[in-house]
Amino acid sequence: MIKMKALNIILIFLYVAVFSILNSVVASEVEMPTIACPDLFRYVIKPNETYAVVTVPSSFINGANVHLQVIVHQYDLVNQEFSLLPFKSQEETLSNILARKSVEYRFSFPSPQENPKLSKIVVNGETICFDDDYIPPYNALEGEFNIELPINNTVGDTSIEYVPPSISQLNNCFSFVIYEEENNKTFARIKIPNYYFEGGTPEVKVDFAQNKMLTSGKYALFTYKSLDETILDVMEGKPVLYRFQFPDQTEIPVIREIQVNSKPICANKNPRVGSMKLTGGHTMQLPLGYNNLNIYTDNESDDNNDKSKDNRTCGREVGALTPFISFGNEINNGQVPWLASIFQNNDENLVFICGGSLISKRIIITAAHCFQFQTLPADLTLVKLGGSNTTDDTGVLSFGVEKIIIHPEYRNDFIPDADIALLYLNSSITFTDFISPICLWNGDTDLSKLVNKIGYVAGFGSTENGTISETSPRIAYARIVSEIECVRSSNKIKSIISPRTFCAGNRDLSGPCTGDSGSGIMIRKNRHWSLRGVVSIGETFEGQCNLGEFVIYCDLAKHLDWINNHILD
Template sequence: MFLQMGCRLHVSLVLVMFWVLPSHLYAAEDSSENYGGIERARQKTNLHHPPSPCPSVFSYEGREAEKDKWFGVILVTTEELLTGLRLDLMLDRPASLLGNWIGEVKSKDNTRFTILNLNQTVIPGPPLSIRIFVKFPEGENIPRLRSIHVNGRQICPADHVMSSGSMPVTPGPITTTRKNPPVTVRRQDSDVRSSPETGGVTECGRVAVQPAPLITHGQNTARGQFPWHAALYQSKDIHLKYICGGSLIGPRTILTAAHCVTKSTVSRPVEADTLLVYLGKYHLKQWSEGGVQDKQVAEILVHPEYNSSNYQSDLALLILSSPVQFTKYVRPVCLWDKTEVDLENVINKEGIVTGWGYDENGQITEELKMAKMPVVSQQVCLWSNRDFYPHFTSDMTYCAGFRNGSSVCNGDSGGGMVFPRNWSDGSVTWMLRGVVSLSKPKGLNQPVCDPTNFVVFTDAAKYLDWIQSHVK
């Protein structure tokens, strides 16, 4: 009995001594020292930089990262003048912080970062060097760079294709070959626009490029034939998606549809820094064509009476971060004459709408297309479909179309309908009457426009006071 009790006491003492041993004594064991050395070596190896995904554009500084951060350099080159810089960077895992010395940084998930500087200019020639750093928790896996986009164009890894998409009535019209009757108005002083970038004066509504002859169905355009047409893109994560068209009406002002730039369930605008505007663009997904200007959006002005339920007052103005440079590919269109806002002046006359949309085969068009469409009376429009049009039309809208498949379709929203004004000297001035708003869908489960129905336009001529008070 005594022996058993002594044995138990001995065991208890041993256990107590084990738990109170100083921790530094463990390091004296050879096996522990070896394990620690291996672990430290493994962590040190992980600090070595991997190959750059685009050595000509991005490089890591040094051979390895510091214990909690790394530095890198981005080289930005351009073939065209960029006024306003947007860098979208994607990492392979979340970081604690991404820093730089050129612009403001935003991120929602610490994996996709946007660096924005609306005042930064990038000129053709030597690359602009941008230094960045990425911080991460010490001892954890290191976030590495996966891709870089500059103003929507992917430069790392090299990729010249941009995503495209659609909204209620947005990418290119289909076709017709009917001739457009002229509308006669007088020339106005307000038709002249000056460009602070060039110091020169450009007359609105004038085209420097002679239009190409219309081919079968008349849907093709010549590059520069409609130099006021703008392509609107919105950033989705680090990618840009084509959403709508617009019209340049001043050195810093784009007129478009409100539903293009507002949140779907409310009338509040999206964040301005998520939008990018391209002017002088002809091919939707091609980046190598010259004469294209891309602009950041500084402010979105939605018409105060816009109703997202019935699309009334479906207008918005985008104020660009800097003035455009007027060229043969980028020119403003004229606003309508205030003395001729009565719709009777254009009923049964054909206006032209341009855009990148779905063609007759349901495919997104790569080249800018056009459609000629006659304006119809309110009565004709309402009686064509009494279950649809009474909900979306008013004396501030008008309808147009042939109802024969020649129409604008998803992708053309926000684009302008223009009419030619002929002068005695043989010159032509193009005037903007309306903005593409909506059309009847093919069915409840088919959010694609039905080209056999009329298209509803916001009558921009009825909103001239509001528009002109904000043009910059």
């Protein structure tokens, strides 16, 4: 009997300079990676395709079962269909194994623009070749092929007559799998309820089976939506959709088993569903800090309490916020509609100062140090809302400032404990889809419940190129850490933090930077965004923000009484 277990796709996303890496890989000519074991793995270049021949030496063939695993890496995060199959026919392959001769396999690549790099070859659990990994992000494509010889060790027809299973024999798998057609081809759409992902990384493995021996073709299990949309579905507790692309349309495979996080959730107990097994695996590697999928809940109802002082539902946006960022993704219109940009207005010459957040029809909350260090009076302050910064795009509105109130306990000495300022606009705002308030924090103010949760910071500060974003704002995520972890990270931090501050960051060169002071760190609470802190202070290195260290935020939840007492009706 020959069984095939091919295809485990592990998407590894460590978000450091994604676009520059991808652009360097996809060049005008397809590069040929170096090969660690050229006697075991070689590229074959033909006019219309490139593939690899993998050789299992005779020294590893013992006349019994052969389980081959081949792992390759590629930077292409889109194309995921590939296959690892015996190079010769079933009859010839079995004959070589029985004769203890070397066996060749064909690894068909998924992307015409890139030749994957060999990472590892494993035969019967023994690694016979390995090489260094690519620098993330990359796709790790794992092909497996398992050959189990018949008990009597004779070569012949090992196929089993195919008997289609009944619906009752499929148990509950039909509640997860639907067969669909597209461009005259059949594929399977797999729907996994979100509760199966609790307590672990979303890891799905799907087994199909067919009677026909597969000698060519590609197949894959991948997410039905884009990766960003899928991660957002996971965060929000929605079902996750996958697509299983079949390699051959002469026989439609039958579902055998579905596993989530190594636990079967359905199985087909019919023993005669076919001897050719097709296995697809997909793992979403979430960023550090997605504790319990990062859905923050407390004992109070979001829907009943998340109203602004103006009786408008707060913390809602038109666009869907993309949870994954690389050095900060640009925000689309309708996303983060409470984000404000604050300027110094000198003789019609606008100078960008800080960011802020709209919390009512007339009030922007920001950092006090934006005004103390600049000695910026209200009559020279201008606020823009509506999504853009220095441009006058449609929907962007400008407001003068009537007065500025600095928290009375703020100390003008780089201490973020009460680094808060309220800006009273000179006119009330009519809320739109592009301008609306964020929710102030309500509920439990115990910061320990947010440790290792993910917050998001939007602003117009310096990009990875060191320039201020002059059009669309950008958003980055930051992991909230404990006071102990923060203090241990830097000797400078201990003297400036307090019970009314907290630290957050990834220490991977992404996050708020110069010009992002005053912007808010947002936490998603069920279906709303709530404002937990204000960007206050971070370390610098050679005059640039040092995002290899944590950023310190003023904890607004510890100042709610003062804030609410100053909000206008």
